Amino acid sequence: MLHLTTGRVGCLLSKQAVVALTGSGARMSSHGHHEVSDSVDMSQPMYWDRLDTPLPDRPWKDVLDSTDKSLKQKEKGPWTALSKEEKIALYRLKFNLTYPEMKRPSHEWKTVIGGMFIVFGITGLVVFWQCHYVYPPQPPTFDEEWQAKQLQRMLDMRTNPIEGLSSQWDYKNKQWK
Amino acid sequence: MSLAKPAMRGLLGKRLRFHLPIAFALSLVAAAAFKYGVTGPRKQAYADFYKQYDTTKEFNNMRDAGVFESVRTTGE
Numbered sequence: 001m002l003h004l005t006t007g008r009v010g011c012l013l014s015k016q017a018v019v020a021l022t023g024s025g026a027r028m029s030s031h032g033h034h035e036v037s038d039s040v041d042m043s044q045p046m047y048w049d050r051l052d053t054p055l056p057d058r059p060w061k062d063v064l065d066s067t068d069k070s071l072k073q074k075e076k077g078p079w080t081a082l083s084k085e086e087k088i089a090l091y092r093l094k095f096n097l098t099y100p101e102m103k104r105p106s107h108e109w110k111t112v113i114g115g116m117f118i119v120f121g122i123t124g125l126v127v128f129w130q131c132h133y134v135y136p137p138q139p140p141t142f143d144e145e146w147q148a149k150q151l152q153r154m155l156d157m158r159t160n161p162i163e164g165l166s167s168q169w170d171y172k173n174k175q176w177k
Numbered sequence: 178m179s180l181a182k183p184a185m186r187g188l189l190g191k192r193l194r195f196h197l198p199i200a201f202a203l204s205l206v207a208a209a210a211f212k213y214g215v216t217g218p219r220k221q222a223y224a225d226f227y228k229q230y231d232t233t234k235e236f237n238n239m240r241d242a243g244v245f246e247s248v249r250t251t252g253e
Contacts, residue, residue: 153244156239156244157242161226162223162226
């Protein structure tokens with residue numbers, strides 16, 4: 001759900017607003033500075049996993065150990081020299097989640113539907129209580145007798161005689177067609 | 178890993194060339210269906226009704242039923 005709501009927040013908004021909506025989350029990995037609380041230092045380039053904004057300001061792994069450094073050196077050469085595993089390792093240095101990982105389905109829908117039904121149930125109880133305690137007495141126009149007299153008067157007046165009500169009434173035999 | 182280059186241009190034109198004739202055809206079908214299904218029968222129903230309509234008879238029926246305020250029921 002967070003991804004959905006923040007999808008509305010595009011690159012046009014300031015990054016502050018984006019982070020405020022997404023929360024800090026698991027965005028720090030191998031970060032040089034240690035955050036004491038969950039607050040993010042907004043003066044530094046940020047990393048994010050977002051479907052709509054693909055290239056974050058900084059790579060996932062900032063602090064590289066010696067193997068990573070040597071791999072980055074190799075990356076400066078021709079990429080055909082890189083093996084498949086090295087390319088994947090380089091990707092994982094740069095990015096935390098792949099697009100399929102970002103798009104992975106969750107069980108959230110069950111919570112949503114369940115919560116929905118709970119709210120429906122509570123609303124139903126409220127409505128029932130209201131019908132009993134709040135509504136004024138029903139007007140006389142709802143009584144069976146009144147409704148029958150009303151219908152008879154409408155037929156006498158020949159309301160909608162061509163395609164509507166009175167067209168369905170058989171005046172000779174005094175019954176519905 | 179050499180894939181064919183995907184279509185880069187003319188995407189809207191292609192879509193329109195496919196969908197517009199269908200859209201026109203369906204609209205015409207909808208209009209024809211409405212004309213022959215709804216307006217035709219309705220006009221016929223009105224014509225048939227008024228062919229057999231005896232104004233005075235209907236008036237007297239309504240009057241006897243007592244729905245008028247300006248005309249009393251017969252026999253009063």
